[in-house]
Amino acid sequence: MSMATKVLPKVNNGTGAFVLQCKSLVFNYCERWGSNKGMIEYIKKDLATFARENPQIEIIVESRPHHHPVVRGNYLNGRDKVICTRNMTPSEISKKVDLLRDSSGAKLKNLTKKPVISTTESVRGVWSPFHTNPHTI
Amino acid sequence: TRVMAFHAKTPALNEQQELPPNVSTANNNSTLAAFGARLGIQSLNPSLLEQAVTHGDATNLTYLGKRVLGLYATEYLHTKYPSMHMSAFQQILKKYIGYKSLSHIGNQVGLQDVVRWNREEDKTLVHSSVLAECFNALVGAIYQEQGPEAAKKFVHAHILSRELDVRPFLKLENPKRYLSALLKKTNQERAVSRILSETGRLSSSPVFVVGVFSGENKLGEGFGSSLKMAEHRACQDALASYYGKEEKDFVLPSDADHVDNYKPPVLGSTEAIV
Numbered sequence: 356m357s358m359a360t361k362v363l364p365k366v367n368n369g370t371g372a373f374v375l376q377c378k379s380l381v382f383n384y385c386e387r388w389g390s391n392k393g394m395i396e397y398i399k400k401d402l403a404t405f406a407r408e409n410p411q412i413e414i415i416v417e418s419r420p421h422h423h424p425v426v427r428g429n430y431l432n433g434r435d436k437v438i439c440t441r442n443m444t445p446s447e448i449s450k451k452v453d454l455l456r457d458s459s460g461a462k463l464k465n466l467t468k469k470p471v472i473s474t475t476e477s478v479r480g481v482w483s484p485f486h487t488n489p490h491t492i
Numbered sequence: 493t494r495v496m497a498f499h500a501k502t503p504a505l506n507e508q509q510e511l512p513p514n515v516s517t518a519n520n521n522s523t524l525a526a527f528g529a530r531l532g533i534q535s536l537n538p539s540l541l542e543q544a545v546t547h548g549d550a551t552n553l554t555y556l557g558k559r560v561l562g563l564y565a566t567e568y569l570h571t572k573y574p575s576m577h578m579s580a581f582q583q584i585l586k587k588y589i590g591y592k593s594l595s596h597i598g599n600q601v602g603l604q605d606v607v608r609w610n611r612e613e614d615k616t617l618v619h620s621s622v623l624a625e626c627f628n629a630l631v632g633a634i635y636q637e638q639g640p641e642a643a644k645k646f647v648h649a650h651i652l653s654r655e656l657d658v659r660p661f662l663k664l665e666n667p668k669r670y671l672s673a674l675l676k677k678t679n680q681e682r683a684v685s686r687i688l689s690e691t692g693r694l695s696s697s698p699v700f701v702v703g704v705f706s707g708e709n710k711l712g713e714g715f716g717s718s719l720k721m722a723e724h725r726a727c728q729d730a731l732a733s734y735y736g737k738e739e740k741d742f743v744l745p746s747d748a749d750h751v752d753n754y755k756p757p758v759l760g761s762t763e764a765i766v
Binding site: 413 | 509511512513514515516522523525526529530531532534583587588592593596597600601602605648649650651652653654655656657659660661663
């Protein structure tokens, strides 16, 4: 039994079913601090609509006194992402919440180093000096 | 003056409005509701969903779900690989719907947050097998409530859509022997191996490329640092390309009544027994 027979079938999220990677969003607010004004507005007005539009995400609203407002996204890979929303307007908070919803939870990768990321090798092959015409002066 | 009228309790979220089930309140299971929606089964009765994820209550559903899952997976894989020999087929089937695979899928989908089980109930019970059995129970619940079509859609979407490379499973010991038996069974000419190319025969690292032929047809090709190894690989290749032949366009037998002209899928013959 080689190593290759120990792998399980690989999932391609979206090929069959699409499973949203964000499993829950926790909204923390404080009633006293002024930085929470936008968050409280958001919770009162926009949160219910967001919850209805995204039934796969569990929405938890918790009071966290004497702290800035925070949105925490929990993901299926076990990681979480936290965004502090102090002094943000409800529309700004809505943007951050959308960002958390659309994330996979994976650690942020630096994509600037490699121009192409692919599962298949290049079609024409990578250049090699041994397979080109000899240099002529 | 600016007066901030904040309330002592949660800001108006759990009062007037009819909140969706995925919002956590004092007395609802929002995790379960969210889980159901994540799998695409929000239409399933919540009490049935709860029963399916409670390990103690789910025995009937697990039993049913296992059979349903077995049916759809076997049907699909058999249609896709009609000539596959039985040992490889069973291994591949197990890879898709075995306990390890289902618990892996369960973990990927958040079932571990929702499943309810009593560890003291059975000392030999393991978390992964609980997940697998609850996943089976889910399939059973969908079949029970929403019918075979919905169950089939669920199985295909979450389990059968996954990719698995089948070549490593098609390896056999004594491939030469199996190939001879296969050629005898299919009334083809006896296998002959011929060197296709070689390099460095007398060096410390020779490479031979050997092809195995039945008459004029090349059945398989293999490389190796010795002639024997190359022939071995060539026979493996030949067997893999026969037994691992994949059908692309097919109509599943369970779709027979949804299609106007049902053409049954290819029924491969049994493997050559050695």
